Amino acid sequence: MIADPDFDIFHPEPLLIVISGPSGVGKDTVLQRMKERGLPFHFVVTATTRPKRPKEVNGVDYFFVSSDEFARMIEADELLEHAIVYNDYKGIPKQQVRDALASGKDVVMRIDVQGAGTIRKLEPEAVLVFLTTRNEEEMVNRLRARKTETPEGLNLRIATARQELKRVDDFDYVVVNSDFLLDETVDTIRAIIHAEHHRVHPRKVSL
């Protein structure tokens, strides 16, 4: 690449960045702050069959679709990845990711730990970031604070999160998302993306 005088190092291959981690680590909050800060990434909108929470907006936070529509998307192979998460379906619309990468933009997607493993297999060149809390207590407190769960649902999430914490080894990077340091988390994710663009052997996503 150095031999090509027209090569412009500041316009490298776009990256596929997966932000994952157990329930309660604050994936949504981190993504929200990244958007608020106007970072120049394409943020993937996930399709889901789960009910909309009060503050969520369709097409912005998620595409809220019916089970029938979700089934159609699976049949038509329109989803990059999909999974059942706490009895609800979530999936990444494929074309959206392709369009964003084709436009040269880095693509950032939030995805559950289970789904991140699938992405790794489908697209080994993806950059996988595992968000975690400083300790388990902080994670449990966050799940409790969410107050959208029944007691049984909460216990299920805590048990699952404990298992998911063990999956960190499958990821490229780990970032502690502490309660009062949200901007540091975002800064670290930016640094990871910045650094990845300077790899001598760049990742080439081919979806």
Added chain:
Amino acid sequence: MIADPDFDIFHPEPLLIVISGPSGVGKDTVLQRMKERGLPFHFVVTATTRPKRPKEVNGVDYFFVSSDEFARMIEADELLEHAIVYNDYKGIPKQQVRDALASGKDVVMRIDVQGAGTIRKLEPEAVLVFLTTRNEEEMVNRLRARKTETPEGLNLRIATARQELKRVDDFDYVVVNSDFLLDETVDTIRAIIHAEHHRVHPRKVSL
């Protein structure tokens, strides 16, 4: 590591960062700006037998030593790496690097392309950053502007730099150090170090 509640992710293993690249890409200038910006790294002071340039300070820019003293350091195995660069010897005092790493500080060293290859073999866990210019013209102009060379010396440096540009594949990261974007270069190096500290499988330097 997640299982250990005492693990503090913000105090990870110190890194060994090698800033390299052909003559004329501005390695010294980049290191100088990193120091001016007060970045919290240990900057290795290289020992050299070459004559001091007017603005250089002994013990700060280099340790300027006699050929006899350099020979003694080689014999006593006090150098991590040493090489002949344009008829002068340069070497990295080993103990200095060990002391800095032991204190938990990331160690940054500037080293010629030839020496970076040696470091890679001695310490595979080092982070190797290759500085380059946007194109060859910019590199040649910088070498000319230095005005510390005879015409023959300049031609030798240009020829060597051309060869060294081909060694980029042996490095981890490549950073274009453009003339008017010195702070961007430093920001990128910082991002690389920041990101490296968040690798799930951290590099462990064992010198």
